[in-house]
Amino acid sequence: MQEMLPGFLTAASLAASLLLIPTLLVQAGAPFMGIYTASVLMAIAGTLVFARLDLPVAAAPGAALTSWLVAVVMLAHGVSWQMVLFLGAVVSLVLTAALAFAVFSRRPGRLEGLVQLFPPCIADGLQGALGLMLLVQGLYQGHLLMSSPVAPVQLGNMADPVAYLSLVGIIAMLALMAVGARWAVFGGVLVSAVLAFIGGFWVLPDAPFFLPEGLDCTGLQLIFMNGWENIRVCDYADLSLVLVLFLVLSGWGGLRALASAIDDGQMKKSLLSMSGLSFVASLLGTMPLTAAPESAAGQAMGGRTGRMAYWTAAFLALALFLEPTLQSMASFPSIFAPAYAGAGLALLLRMKPVFAGSLADKVAAGLLFLILPLTQDIAAGLGAACVAYVSLAILAGEHVSRLLRALTVLFLLYFFYGFWSIL
Numbered sequence: 001m002q003e004m005l006p007g008f009l010t011a012a013s014l015a016a017s018l019l020l021i022p023t024l025l026v027q028a029g030a031p032f033m034g035i036y037t038a039s040v041l042m043a044i045a046g047t048l049v050f051a052r053l054d055l056p057v058a059a060a061p062g063a064a065l066t067s068w069l070v071a072v073v074m075l076a077h078g079v080s081w082q083m084v085l086f087l088g089a090v091v092s093l094v095l096t097a098a099l100a101f102a103v104f105s106r107r108p109g110r111l112e113g114l115v116q117l118f119p120p121c122i123a124d125g126l127q128g129a130l131g132l133m134l135l136v137q138g139l140y141q142g143h144l145l146m147s148s149p150v151a152p153v154q155l156g157n158m159a160d161p162v163a164y165l166s167l168v169g170i171i172a173m174l175a176l177m178a179v180g181a182r183w184a185v186f187g188g189v190l191v192s193a194v195l196a197f198i199g200g201f202w203v204l205p206d207a208p209f210f211l212p213e214g215l216d217c218t219g220l221q222l223i224f225m226n227g228w229e230n231i232r233v234c235d236y237a238d239l240s241l242v243l244v245l246f247l248v249l250s251g252w253g254g255l256r257a258l259a260s261a262i263d264d265g266q267m268k269k270s271l272l273s274m275s276g277l278s279f280v281a282s283l284l285g286t287m288p289l290t291a292a293p294e295s296a297a298g299q300a301m302g303g304r305t306g307r308m309a310y311w312t313a314a315f316l317a318l319a320l321f322l323e324p325t326l327q328s329m330a331s332f333p334s335i336f337a338p339a340y341a342g343a344g345l346a347l348l349l350r351m352k353p354v355f356a357g358s359l360a361d362k363v364a365a366g367l368l369f370l371i372l373p374l375t376q377d378i379a380a381g382l383g384a385a386c387v388a389y390v391s392l393a394i395l396a397g398e399h400v401s402r403l404l405r406a407l408t409v410l411f412l413l414y415f416f417y418g419f420w421s422i423l
Contacts, residue, residue: 003056006303007311009186010058013294013339014312015319015326016141018043021061021287028074028081030285034214036323038284042277044316046289049273051309053266055259057295058312059274061287064377065246069287082221089282091243096275099268118404121361122368122385123256125354129368129381130257131347134293136373138340141333142166152374165195166337173338177345185300185346188338193329202332205324212320218285246379247275247288253378254291257347258299297339300346360392383411 022035039061046059073079139145143163148154156163173188181187196202251274255262262270270291278288298308319326329335354365364385372381390408393400 003303003305003307004311005183005186006056006298006301006308008315009189009301009339010292010295010298010303010308010312011315011319012189013297013336013343014043014058014060014292014316016330016333016336017060017063017292017294018319019323019326019330020063021066024063024066024070025081025287028070030081031214031217033323034216034218034285037212037214037320038218038281038286040212040316040320042281042284042286042289043292044313045280046274046277047309047313047316049277050270050291051306051313053269054306055255055262055266055270056299056303056305056308057255057258058292058298058309058316059277059289060292060294061281062246062250062290064375065243065250065290066287068377085221085282085285088243088288089279091247092275092279092282092288095244095247096272096279099272099275118382118386119361119364119389120352121354121357121365122382122389124352125365125368125385126253126257126378126382127347128351128354129372130254130293130378131296131344131351132369133344133372133376134296134340134347135344137376138166138170138337138342138344141340142170142337143333144170144337161196161199161201162332162334165192165199165201166334168192168195169334169338170341173342177342182302185297185339185342188342189335192338193335196332196335202335203328205328208325209321210323215284220283221285243288247278247290249382250290250378251275253382254293258291258293258295294339294343296343296347300342358393358396358398360389360396360398363392364389380415383415386411387415 018036018039021039022030022032025035026032043058043060047057050057050059069084073084074081136145142165143156143160144166145153146156158164158167169188169192172191173184176184176187193202248271251271252267255267255270259266274289274291281287281289295303295312298312355362367384367388368381371384372378375381386404387408390400390405
């Protein structure tokens with residue numbers, strides 16, 4: 001039972017992301033309820049896989065990937081959401097076949113060579129960078145940081161109820177951490193939620209429950225794709241490359257940061273399972289799955305085994321019927337701010353020293369800590385760190401493996417086709 005509260009907090013933190021996915025895709029014409037139902041179902045399935053592997057990690061569709069696909073591919077270039085689902089299904093199926101070959105091949109080292117080729121400054125720095133990303137996300141959600149016309153960010157306005165209730169919740173969480181309370185993160189969330197409810201800022205809906213629906217509007221909709229004529233044939237390969245790199249590297253990076261003690265067997269099975277479930281997700285009508293950074297919220301409360309993931313899946317099953325209530329909670333984000341901040345602090349406190357060694361090591365780690373909080377994109381942070389490390393290490397005359405050099409070329413293609421080219 002000691003893993004139940006961490007599981008609940010992880011599921012509650014995931015609620016905001018699971019609501020964000022359909023909110024983004026609605027802009028491209030997708031039905032909200034169908035996307036929400038498919039996203040929650042796939043999050044439950046992926047989380048159960050991690051639980052079976054005894055990992056305290058939850059799964060969910062990638063919010064960063066969804067945001068990029070909606071903004072750049074769907075809205076800017078007129079590609080339909082059904083077409084994106086079709087490409088996601090094809091890429092996931094090919095990736096599943098490739099990973100299955102690597103996992104079940106009799107020749108050892110096919111997959112280990114990939115997951116072990118990153119230098120320690122990147123592999124160990126991922127945990128701290130992901131923690132900083134969650135901390136910044138919590139401060140943004142709580143309106144304690146805001147966009148500024150003269151600087152990247154500025155402090156929030158304490159006249160804003162979201163800001164001061166978020167601050168009160170975070171202070172309560174830190175005070176509980178200082179006295180050694182295991183439930184400190186949950187305590188901060190509870191303080192913010194109670195104060196928001198008493199102040200009338202969080203209002204429960206008249207109909208807090210609903211029956212899951214909408215899969216008939218999203219399931220197998222990739223068959224009815226349109227918009228394929230809006231992109232060139234060569235761009236299909238470009239977009240597929242972006243999806244492959246994102247799925248592999250975000251999956252590996254998230255697991256490496258959230259479950260640093262993961263062994264090779266668990267890593268291989270996790271990546272294979274996530275790619276297979278991503279194919280199913282495309283059939284149901286949602287985005288590919290990855291390890292959810294919000295898992296760190298439960299880990300901050302002591303979640304250390306797969307039991308936490310089982311509880312998370314159980315509470316996510318309840319979320320299928322609580323969409324109106326979750327919408328009301330998400331409308332006042334100070335409730336979730338302490339959870340994100342606490343999860344980020346937990347990862348930062350577990351981080352190994354990474355700013356040591358050569359210039360290449362320090363610059364690569366610095367880019368991780370800069371790009372992840374700004375973009376919330378694990379693949380982009382890994383790519384920038386890898387390109388910087390390889391470039392500086394070669395100039396300094398240090399040894400760099402051929403496989404890492406080849407991966408750097410793929411990262412350059414990822415940046416070019418994903419962010420700088422026409423598509």
